[in-house]
Amino acid sequence: MRVLLLNNVPAPYFTPLFDRLGRTADWKLTVCYTSVWNQDVGWAEAAQSQTASHKTIILDQRWPMLRQRLGSSWAAALALLGVLRQQRPDYVLCYGYTLKPQFVLLLWAMLTATPFAVAGDANYYTDTAQGWKRTLKRWWLRQITRRAAALPFVGTANRLFWESYDARPEQLCEARFAVDNDFFAATSAAEHAASQTLRAEWNLIGKTVFLFVGRLVKRKNVDLLIRAVRQIPDEDFALVIAGSGEERAALQALADNEKRIIFAGHVAPNDLPRYYALADVLVLPAEQEPWGLVINEAMACGLAVIAHKHCGAAVDLVAGDNGVLLNELSVLELATALQQLSRDRERQNARKRRSREKIQAWSLEAAARGLVRAIEHSATTRPAAPVDSVWQKER
Numbered sequence: 001m002r003v004l005l006l007n008n009v010p011a012p013y014f015t016p017l018f019d020r021l022g023r024t025a026d027w028k029l030t031v032c033y034t035s036v037w038n039q040d041v042g043w044a045e046a047a048q049s050q051t052a053s054h055k056t057i058i059l060d061q062r063w064p065m066l067r068q069r070l071g072s073s074w075a076a077a078l079a080l081l082g083v084l085r086q087q088r089p090d091y092v093l094c095y096g097y098t099l100k101p102q103f104v105l106l107l108w109a110m111l112t113a114t115p116f117a118v119a120g121d122a123n124y125y126t127d128t129a130q131g132w133k134r135t136l137k138r139w140w141l142r143q144i145t146r147r148a149a150a151l152p153f154v155g156t157a158n159r160l161f162w163e164s165y166d167a168r169p170e171q172l173c174e175a176r177f178a179v180d181n182d183f184f185a186a187t188s189a190a191e192h193a194a195s196q197t198l199r200a201e202w203n204l205i206g207k208t209v210f211l212f213v214g215r216l217v218k219r220k221n222v223d224l225l226i227r228a229v230r231q232i233p234d235e236d237f238a239l240v241i242a243g244s245g246e247e248r249a250a251l252q253a254l255a256d257n258e259k260r261i262i263f264a265g266h267v268a269p270n271d272l273p274r275y276y277a278l279a280d281v282l283v284l285p286a287e288q289e290p291w292g293l294v295i296n297e298a299m300a301c302g303l304a305v306i307a308h309k310h311c312g313a314a315v316d317l318v319a320g321d322n323g324v325l326l327n328e329l330s331v332l333e334l335a336t337a338l339q340q341l342s343r344d345r346e347r348q349n350a351r352k353r354r355s356r357e358k359i360q361a362w363s364l365e366a367a368a369r370g371l372v373r374a375i376e377h378s379a380t381t382r383p384a385a386p387v388d389s390v391w392q393k394e395r
Helices: 015-024 064-070 072-087 100-112 131-147 156-164 181-190 192-201 222-231 248-255 269-278 293-300 312-317 331-343 345-361 364-378
Strands: 002-007 028-033 055-058 091-095 116-119 151-153 172-174 208-213 237-242 261-265 281-284 304-308 323-326
Touching: 002 015, 002 072, 002 100, 015 028, 015 364, 028 072, 064 072, 072 100, 091 100, 091 364, 100 116, 100 131, 116 364, 151 156, 151 364, 156 172, 156 312, 172 364, 181 192, 181 269, 181 293, 181 345, 192 269, 208 222, 208 269, 208 293, 208 331, 222 237, 222 248, 222 261, 222 331, 237 269, 248 261, 269 293, 281 293, 281 331, 293 304, 293 312, 293 345, 304 312, 304 331, 304 345, 323 331, 331 345
Parallel strands: 002 028, 002 091, 028 055, 091 116, 116 151, 151 172, 208 237, 208 281, 237 261, 281 304, 304 323
Antiparallel strands: none
């Protein structure tokens, strides 16, 4: 079966999944990326090579002159039409549904009656579009749910999202969002000595270390975390902030040289296990977080977790046995959670062990099997015809 998969950029957490997907299934798999790089996401650009399990195409690099004239998104969309015409896939898997190349792929599948699946991390709890944007979104997503052969979901919040747009039970198939647990567990263990050197350098020996990993942007609410730390008089804990972004200068000013708050700066993905080995608890205070794969990574390295209850990963992976779920996302609530996990070391260690146990069920192998099952069980399903008018009154 010829399967074409479309994703935005070769993000470090998707590459190993797609490699396993190509090795798990008896398919001729082509993975298309809209672009090789997106400056907004914060990963270092990496050279892409063909793998033994699938062919890789960077769409906006196929016609450089067109990219210069029309921009990356349009160039990728037009290049995708050429790939579809050439390869004529039997099945297409689209990550996302809003960008030009995604729209082109989904519309092509509907018009050619090619079975398709839509995947991603859309979160029921963060689905807050209003007004005309809400109307258009509901119309477009109902076109998708009426016609999709499969809607693989990465977790509970994602399943609820699709159900809110009338997804049918037979379309839904679990394909859990995952990272390479073995890599993070083994590499963090190997980085133990280096992490202890950092602990000594930053005067963290014997302290509970809380860790934030991510871009320093407004929606991550790192300012609330800093305010919470500064409210607590205890000296037996510290916060390490691994990341960079537009809010860094403001956050450093807010920290006001507080010795318990350490800004580590940008950390490359391959270096993150050292920081997980350094820490005891991951804190992700973002409320509008579709998933949050840093939670998967941290749990694979044996960290307890503090996260908002509507964060996609937290809905499924975080509870009282391995961390704290935040409800109001206030400074007081964060401060209470920090104190709860820093003062009782025995319970803290039990939660860390439980994190490592729970994440084993969320593996790349399980994610790949879920996607293969979703596609192969729905491969004979044909999209319903024609697309409804955008002006048709919603039921």
